[in-house]
Amino acid sequence: MGRKRRGRNEGSIYRRKDGRWVGQIHLGYNEDGKPKRRYLYGRTRKEVAEKVISALAELNKGTYIPPHPLTVADWAEEWLKLKEPELRPKTLQLYRQELGLAIPELRGEGPGLGSMRLQEVKPLHIQATLHTLAQEGYVERTLRKVFILLKALFEEAVRLELLARNPLASLRPPRVSSKEEAPRKAGRTLEPSEVRALLEAAQGHPLELFFRLLLSTGLRKGEALGLKWKDVDFERGEIHVSRAWVKLGAGGLLSSPKTPRSRRAVPIPIDLLHPLRAHYEARVLAVGEEAAREEWVFPGEDGEDPVHPDYPNHALRRLCEKAGIPPVRVHDLRHTYGSLLLARGVPLEVVSERLGHASYEITLRVYRHVLEEERRGYVLTLAEMIGEEPSRPQA
Template structure:
């Protein structure tokens, strides 16, 4: 304790301690959201705002009961955070509690970087929670083949968008944001340059999710054949005229189809095939899983999927890789 006091006194004399302020956690959260508006995609910002409002109700309703939000930012201690998360644990899912801790950590960590507080009170707080479930469900090879055949029978642009998600590992927004200028039908590759995401119920153009999401992806021969046939339906249009056109236009051809269109179509196809329901994002997840199961190096899968690093790929597919490793046995008799 004496050592900590001496350290604080030394920092005070060097002018490294923040000036006392009555800024509350909720006040700082509002400022933090304004900062993040310039750094993240609109959909991510909306997610931050939604989750923070659930954690700090006074952000939306100034008269709401909000013990943590009304505390002075500089007064929050690890014990306060621990009590808050423990109380949340009693009425929310493990996923919500994990997300709450992550969001609060970021909130206080940025305050620490700006020297508004002397330490992050969330950093030392640890909670015992059930292990995370593997993300989504992976289609088995035979299920993937049946789904692709059904999508080909559908013959609609949205069916082709779903095919791209499954055979090229594209995110929904990346597939829906493709223009013909992004697709090289001669070389058999496509370039991810933008995303068409849902913000407040409507479609909106955005940058790809991360810097690594800007990438060039090879198109499998069968999918390339479908794309060439689809391009042939644009009769009378030169390459220059088609370059700025959306692959999957909406009723108004100046914008792509609604971001939810693939979800609705996928549900109908799966019901017709009698396959269990999956999310559109599980098509991308299946792509990564099937690539790894077929022996693709983790680095290649990370590059194809636009992950920031192979470490992220390892984290997502660790369960699959562990199963694969179990098959490598040296039996010398």
């Protein structure tokens, strides 16, 4: 009678000559009939028996995943590549930086969490990593971002059956204090007198039209730098936003707009339309209409790429000094546009659409302080509301 083959869900435990205990699990047979085995090691028989029982339970439930040498750092690199088609380059760079806090191997340092095998990581390792970052002075908001990215990283490994379980599944994200959760202001709003002083100081500057554009339309810096003349519809008086020129490393990179709602048509005020048309017509005379339409509205020195993303920052700082006003960021010009619109009663949904926010809630959160000031003016007596007394002017 032939020798009985060991079943797929059976295992054995034995002791080696060196005293170490070994558990052997049979996983079936290869195509050539040779058995497939997994070996589990431990210092005692009880330790190995527990490992064998656990592995056999996984086999019975269909959740068993064969061991492999993939490290956390290797998987993080692969995961970032998988995310590349769906993320903007700047967002991808931010993901790498934030993951690099927990996985130092991503920034060329270590050894750390990244040197561990992916399948070896336990909740305790994640907790220890976050604790170390907290000890180094990173605030809870940063720790929370790292936690969310790590959870997504390991969850994708579970989905692709590289892991049986996410080690962060049982952990809670770091608590963010109420102080940190308070909405941060997007920036300061220039007073009308400051806007006038800035525009006066910018007269004749190579980026005069650029700064006027941001103050008149609320475009993001990258959206304005990414404009070509073909994106400007002079007949309809609209600018079509379809790309952005963002900083990446020491240079710039073309990217898709920040959110789906960022792809939008923005109306051009009449006082901006005339200088825009004059610049365009000058380029048409120089190179012809077909070539001019493909040119950048704000070209760099060689004309091949737009202006370097850092140039507007440096230029604005010097213009603020010239104008005698406190320094502002380029983004503050966009913030000024949104604040001035709301202060003049333009509906929230219109402002949100113009700015290309992902939702009205974002606009409300960013400009809540402006809206609260406006609301204070809407305090009417009952007699005024029912028309018995003329309404008073708003405060």
